[in-house]
Amino acid sequence: MLKIIAATDFSPASKHALEFIINATSNLQREIVILNVVHLDGPPPASMISSIIESLKTKAYFDYQSLSEEIMEKYGEHLPMRFHxxxxxxxxxxxxxxxxxxxxDLIVLGMKGMSDMQKVFLGSVAASTAMHSKFPIMIVPSGCQIYPIEHIVDATDLYQDESEFNKVMKYARLFNAKVSMLHIYNHDEETEKARMKVLNEGIEKKYGNLNVQYVSYKNEHVTDGIERYTAEHPTDLLVIFTHKRLFYERLFNPSIAKELAFESKVTLLVLKSE
Known part of the structure; x- marks a missing residue:
C-alpha cells in the first residue's frame, strides 16, 4: 500500500498535482490523504483564536467536499481518499x-509553474518542504501534462552510490518506467562517449533486465543542459538528490534562476540520500 500525502490549498495548482498523482498511481494500491494546513495570517485576540481556527477548519472541510465531489466524478467513487x-x-x-x-511514502505538492524556478526553490512551501523533509517529495508544475509516468530522468553527477541508484529504480519499478541517468558534460565528446560505454556495459552486466541506461548531453551549464535534454526527450519525472550540495546548488542557485526556465514543465521527484 502506497500512502501519499497530497498537500492542498485548494488552488488550481494543488488540484492539478492531485490529479497527476491519482493518474500516475492508478494501477497501484494506494491511499491518498488530502492535507490542508490551517494557519492564521496574524495574531488575533486570544479570546477569538479558537473560534477563528474552527471557522477556518470548517471552510477547509467544505472546500474538500467540493474538491472530492469533482475528483470522484472524474476518477470514480471508490478512490481511496480522505481529508485531514x-x-x-x-x-x-x-x-x-x-x-x-x-x-x-510520498508527499505531493503543486505549484503555479516552473518558468520561474525561484518560486520552487526560494522560499515557497514546495521549496521548504523539499529542502527539509526526510520524505520523498514530488513537485508537480501546473503546466505539466497528466500522463502515466513512463520515462524517468535522474540528473546525476556520476557519483551516485548504489543506495541512491536503488531508490531511483524503486520508482522505475513502481511506475514500470524506463530510466535515463543523465550526465551534463562540457569536456571532450569522445571521452564522454567512452565513459558512457563503460557505464552502460557495467549496468548491463550487473542488472541485465533493468530498463535503464546512462545518457549524456553536452552543455556548459548544468541547468540549461537538463532543460534542453528534457525538452528533446519527453520526460515524465526528473529525479534529484538534495544532499549533492555542490551539484544541487549549481542546479538551484538563485543567481542562475533565469537559466532555470524549465518550460518543459517537468515534474520533480526530490529524494534524500541516507
Whole structure:
C-alpha cells in the first residue's frame, strides 16, 4: 500500500498535482490523504483564536467536499481518499509532521509553474518542504501534462552510490518506467562517449533486465543542459538528490534562476540520500 500525502490549498495548482498523482498511481494500491494546513495570517485576540481556527477548519472541510465531489466524478467513487486539516505553521513543518504521523511514502505538492524556478526553490512551501523533509517529495508544475509516468530522468553527477541508484529504480519499478541517468558534460565528446560505454556495459552486466541506461548531453551549464535534454526527450519525472550540495546548488542557485526556465514543465521527484 502506497500512502501519499497530497498537500492542498485548494488552488488550481494543488488540484492539478492531485490529479497527476491519482493518474500516475492508478494501477497501484494506494491511499491518498488530502492535507490542508490551517494557519492564521496574524495574531488575533486570544479570546477569538479558537473560534477563528474552527471557522477556518470548517471552510477547509467544505472546500474538500467540493474538491472530492469533482475528483470522484472524474476518477470514480471508490478512490481511496480522505481529508485531514492540521493547524499550525510554518506549512512545511506541519506537512512533515503529518507525513511522519501517517507513515507516508510520498508527499505531493503543486505549484503555479516552473518558468520561474525561484518560486520552487526560494522560499515557497514546495521549496521548504523539499529542502527539509526526510520524505520523498514530488513537485508537480501546473503546466505539466497528466500522463502515466513512463520515462524517468535522474540528473546525476556520476557519483551516485548504489543506495541512491536503488531508490531511483524503486520508482522505475513502481511506475514500470524506463530510466535515463543523465550526465551534463562540457569536456571532450569522445571521452564522454567512452565513459558512457563503460557505464552502460557495467549496468548491463550487473542488472541485465533493468530498463535503464546512462545518457549524456553536452552543455556548459548544468541547468540549461537538463532543460534542453528534457525538452528533446519527453520526460515524465526528473529525479534529484538534495544532499549533492555542490551539484544541487549549481542546479538551484538563485543567481542562475533565469537559466532555470524549465518550460518543459517537468515534474520533480526530490529524494534524500541516507
Amino acid at each position: 486539516a492540521e493547524v499550525g505553521g510554518p506549512a512545511h513543518k506541519v506537512i512533515e509532521k503529518v507525513a511522519r504521523d501517517e507513515n507516508a
